[in-house]
Amino acid sequence: MKKILHNKLKRSVLYTVIGLSAAYAGLSYVGGDVANAQDVPNATTSMTIAGLPDFTPIVAQTENAVVNIRTLETVSARSRGGYDPYGDPSELFRFFFGPDFTPPRATPQPRQRGGDQPERTVPRGVGSGFIISDDGYIITNNHVIAGASKIMVTLNNGKEFPAKVIGSDQRTDIALLKIEGEDKLPTLKIGDSNTLKKGQWVLAIGSPFGLDSTVTSGIISAINRDTGEYLPFIQTDVAVNPGNSGGPLINLEGEVVGVNSQIISQSGGFMGISLSIPIDEAMQVVNQLKENGKVTRGRIGVQIGEVADEVAKALGLENSSGALVSNVEQGGPADKAGIMAGDVIIGFDGSEVKKWSDLPRIVGQKKPDTESNIEVWRRGKKQTLKITVGAVPSNPADEVAANQEASDKLAEADRLGLVVSNLSEETMTRLRIKGGVQITEVEGPGQVAGLRADDIILAVNDQDIKDVKQFEETVGKLSKDKAAALLIRRENLTQWVPVTPSK
Structure with a gap:
């Protein structure tokens, strides 16, 4: 009896091992017998199916050309009306208990009254990018660097460089950067996104949540995905999260086929759908940015x-x-x-x-x-x-200034504490307005009133605003002691905001 049970146990273990091996090799195990896949209805006719691809050679070949992008912005905090989280902690007590309150065991800090606190540079965000030429040209997303006063690029070996913006295009979400000081940088080979097919393996390398040189894999879920944006996207199930933006989508030949740009998510994190800009479309933009610093359409x-x-x-x-x-x-x-x-x-x-x-x-x-x-x-x-x-008329809001030195210099604010720029025809058409100016910088009276950069001024008191010149003339005639009413368009809302001009 023991011998019979022992033989049955051996056969059971043998069949289990055969079943697992057959499943791995692409065969089917049916009723204790190994059957060729072609004998099973609706199964593949291939004798074996290759296992998952080995990504390690591709990663080793490409990851050194993928960079981390860290952005900073210059901000000024109001000395009244709110607490500056980047300032002196004792300001928190003064915010609640009054300007002259001195917390126990705290050294009184000098404080400006009226106007802004000194400007400070604070972290803004992180993203990814990849090097396309050994002399330091880097592709990333426009939204990664838009609004940044300083951009730092970190290579995979830990070296960090300040980056210059060559040009940026909001409509396609593509930006071109340049770093100096390193010879013969590693680069990624540009592939052909027109040859992509559903089910094809791809990799993403980037800095999700700031975690440098992170590799994820998946397949192409769809091509030419129309989301209502200017470009059709490559849809994948590769895990892409905040921080991956601007990083490369790479095929099994180690070629860039897309620029990771968006995720479709209800949680803010990866939920199975990622969108990438086809590299063929991206390179058309890059070539124009490299040649002219802007895109002409x-x-x-x-x-x-x-x-x-x-x-x-x-x-x-x-x-x-x-x-x-x-x-x-x-x-x-x-x-x-x-x-x-x-x-x-x-x-x-x-x-x-x-x-x-x-x-x-x-x-x-x-x-x-x-x-x-x-x-x-x-x-x-x-x-x-x-x-x-x-x-298509060029829109200054769609481009980061190619001349970084000029962009670092703030224009002089007017009596309302505002620096404004003209609207493009494209923006006015999109918003269905006939004029107005856009706020680019705000301080003093405008900041106290709650105005923000990117707000659009449609009217001052009973005067419709057409352009910057007319706005400046109107502001110059305002009474010193009387608040002016500004009609402000912010996203899809329009409201009147009172602002008292400075003397």
């Missing part, structure tokens, strides 16, 4: 929308692809070319417009003053028209 002057299925059928289109023209800018490129409201744009210079959101990207890649062919569907047939592409 084409435009044709139309408002467009989606082609509904019912509309497509009524117009005789085979499908609902294309961009439906809802309005044509008078005197614009499209108007001069003969495009009319109601036309459906189905192609541009040989590129098919599959979705309405494709058109701005395709046109934007054309240089201004370029003559192109545009295909429209009108009255049941296709027509080809000649159009000369216009230029």
